[in-house]
Amino acid sequence: MRNLSTAELQPASRINLLFGENGSGKTSLLESIHLLGLGRSFRTQQYRQLIQSGQEELLVFAQVDPFNKGESRPLGVTRAREGELRVRYAGESIGAAELASLMPLLVINSDTFALLEGSPSVRRQFIDWGGFHADPGFIRLWRGFHRVLKQRNSLLKCGKIDARVRALWDAELVAFAQPLTELRSAYVEALVPVFEEILGELLKDVQVQLRFSPGWDAKRDLAQVLEENFERDLRQGFSSSGPQRADLRFRVEGQDAAERLSRGQKKLVVSALKLAQGALFHRQSQRACIYLIDDLPSELDERHCRQFCQFLEKSANQCFITCVDPGLLSRVWEETTDLALFRVDQGTISQSAAPGE
Structure with missing residues (x-):
């Protein structure tokens, strides 16, 4: 995969630090884990870019x-150059x-700022991650x-719609839209107090309303x-109202948070959002999630980096964190924390001794 030909990793159950020079393959390793969990990369939609030149497919296995439950089972994901995705568990x-x-x-990386600065679709994906994991019926409603x-928009693009046909599709749209919106709203309502608690520790002098x-x-x-x-939808050729236009609004003192906050404050807000999402997932399911954190030191200053790591340490999550120099990040954890360090060098991975060993 990319610049990782064949790599094997025996990760710690809690904290895994992946360090090495830029371009050595650290982010590619995070991509591999993401592919294993979702069948796609978090960096590109062009799956062929993930497959090394001259190879017909890639395989990630764990x-x-x-x-x-203390019962490990094999999971493998194969992506072929022609596009076929095969998953075996x-x-x-x-x-x-x-x-x-x-x-x-x-995932926490530089693209996470899109939660504040990006399009509403990014924030809908954020909400829908929570809805999907919180309620087993969510995916049926979403689909x-x-x-x-899609059917209603196809009819709108035709320019003429029989009134009875439109009434049927509108009724079905509403039948899915209402419960889907209720689940989204309930998730955000549950997330807000967790977010506010964590943000209060990371950014004490700023209040952000969701x-x-x-x-x-x-x-x-x-x-x-x-x-x-x-009539407006008919002229435009698409539906202008509904859950496909849902959004998550961030306000600070009545203003748009993306315009009001500094770059450093935005880092802390999106970090608090992701930490809150993991914490809420654990409360609701009693399961841990997996954090893929790319180049953490570049996203946070030393004080906030320490605080961020303390939140991770108090959680039950398994974390894969990349950095160039492991100095600070190798020292912020308690001695009892299950910690592993891995050097990534031009596509090869080797385990390093943790501090004090």
């Missing part, structure tokens, strides 16, 4: 214990949704809604909104 083929439920992954939305926007005026019935917006 022994996993997703439900903390405990000897059986599984789909993408089942794979995602086995490996709850959270059903997007299936109906507000969920469902994608239409919540005081009005969606069926009525669809009816009133139909």
Whole structure:
């Protein structure tokens, strides 16, 4: 995969530090873990970029214990150059949704700033990660809604829609949209106090308010909104209201947080969001998640880096953290913490002794 030809890793159950020069393959290793959990990279949608030149496919394999039962089982993900994705768990083929439920992954890197500065679709993905892992019925509602939305938009692009046909599709859209929105709203409501608690430790002098926007005026019935917006939707060729327009709003003293906060403050807000998401997942499921944290020291100053690591240490999560120099990060953990250091050098991985060993 990329610049990792053949690599084997025996990670610690808690903290794994991957260090080496830039371009040595550290991020590629995180990509491999992400591929194992979701069947895709967090850096690119072009899967062919992941496969080394001259190779027809890539394979990532691991022994996993997703439900903390002390029973490790084999999980393998193969991606072919032609695009075929094959996933095998405990000897059986599984789909993408089942794979995602086995490996709850959270990524923290420079792209995480998109939670504040990026498009609403990034924030919907953030919310939907939580909804998916919090309620087993979420994925059925999500898929059903997007299936109906795609059909409604296809009809809108045709320019003419029979009134009875439109009424049927609008009714089905609302039937999926309402419970999907309720699950999203409930997740954000549960996340807010956890986020506020963690942010209060990382950024004591700033208060950030989170507000969920469902994608239409919540005081009005969606069926009525669809009816009133139909002519505009018909001219535009797509549905302008509904869960596909949902968003998560961040405000500081009544202003957009992306405009109000400094770069350093934004780092702490998005870090608190990701930490809160992992903490809430553990409270709701009694399961740990896996953090993939790319170049942590560049994202936080030393004091906040220490605080961030303390939050990770208090959690039950398994973490893979990349850095160029492991100096600070190798010293911030308690002696009892299960810690492993790995040097990554031009695509090869070797384990290093932890401090004090």
